[in-house]
Amino acid sequence: MEKLIELKNLVKHYPILGGILRHQVNAVQALDGINLDILKGECLGLVGESGCGKTTTGKAIVKLHEATSGEINFHLKKKDGSTEVKDIVPMSNRMLKKSGIRGKLQMVFQDPTTSMNPRMLIKNIIAEPINEVENLKSREMESRVKKLLNTVGLGEQHLLRYPHEFSGGQRQRLAVARAIATNPDFIVLDEPTSALDVSVQAQILNLLKDLQQQLGMTYLFVTHHLLVVKYISTRIAVMYLGKIVETAKTADLFKTPFHPYTFALLSAIPNANIDKKSSRIILEGDVPSPLNPPKGCRFHPRCPFAIEQCRTVEPQLEDVGNGQAAACHRKEDVPKLVKDKFNFYFKN
Secondary structure: OOEEEEEEEEEEEEEEEEOOOOEEEEEEEEEEEEEEEEEOOOEEEEEOOOOOOHHHHHHHHOOOOOOOEEEEEEEEEOOOOOEEEEEOOOOOHHHHHHHOOHHHEEEEOOOOOOOOOOOOOHHHHHHHHHHHHOOOOHHHHHHHHHHHHHHOOOOHHHOOOOHHHOOHHHHHHHHHHHHOOOOOOEEEEEOOOOOOOHHHHHHHHHHHHHHHHHHOOEEEEEOOOHHHHHHHOOEEEEEEOOEEEEEEEHHHHHHOOOOHHHHHHHHOOOOOOOOOOOOOOOOOOOOOOOOOOOOOOOOOOOOOOOOHHHHOOOOOEEEEOOEEEEOOOOOOOHHHHHHHHOHHHHOO
């Protein structure tokens, strides 16, 4: 598959100011050297604990937050069919609009209530991104907005309502309609179902899958819910404290995870079979602070297989199976060690 977005050594630090002159005294290292490829037409799931940098990654890609350093290479398809690769990190908002990239990148937020202006009518909320990239007459715009509402399962009777007049699931549908209004190539879905009931979650997930097939879009699905990401994603990337520790196809990751942190995440999935005893891997200690992350492997304070080398040498992503994982000092032995210690995980 073709690449749509390449992240190369992407860094995002949030400065902490202090002192009388308000100078920088420290920085929150939200992202610290992310390397990740997002393929055209796929849904890449991004999972990890709260605070690991998942949402920051999505916001950096769509330029809601400016990256500190690194590259975000966007493969822009031109009218003649050729592909042009552009690094959008140094580009201003004006340059993004002029190049046509601004409308190609969109985002659906976790809470649609706070991401919509409560004083604007729905027709104006959905028309707003279209006005940024196109000049349409009022009748054309109204027709376009009606079509978008129908696409997400709503109707023209909703045009003259305000956001507070809708249920949570309907507001998320409106957020999806606004996101697809500019015919984007790429959408960041920041936990779009976490605030919804289970039945409504299923409806939104099915809507997103249908839209992806119809419009040929690419998703980055940010979530902490592993069963949701298993349903919708074609590939999964696992994050820990600002670093990617493993990437693999969804089926491969759930069947044969390589990194110890991935094992722990998968063991936390609730077991629907009450007759079967579930054994969860309880990681010792707390997640280190991104203000002062540990040297070497960032997972070593909580890893059951850490040795002295883990405290000094930072592992790099290497090809493992059908994906990539942070290469431990003894990567060939880690799966066997995990099997020996957590034998219950491999009984099925």
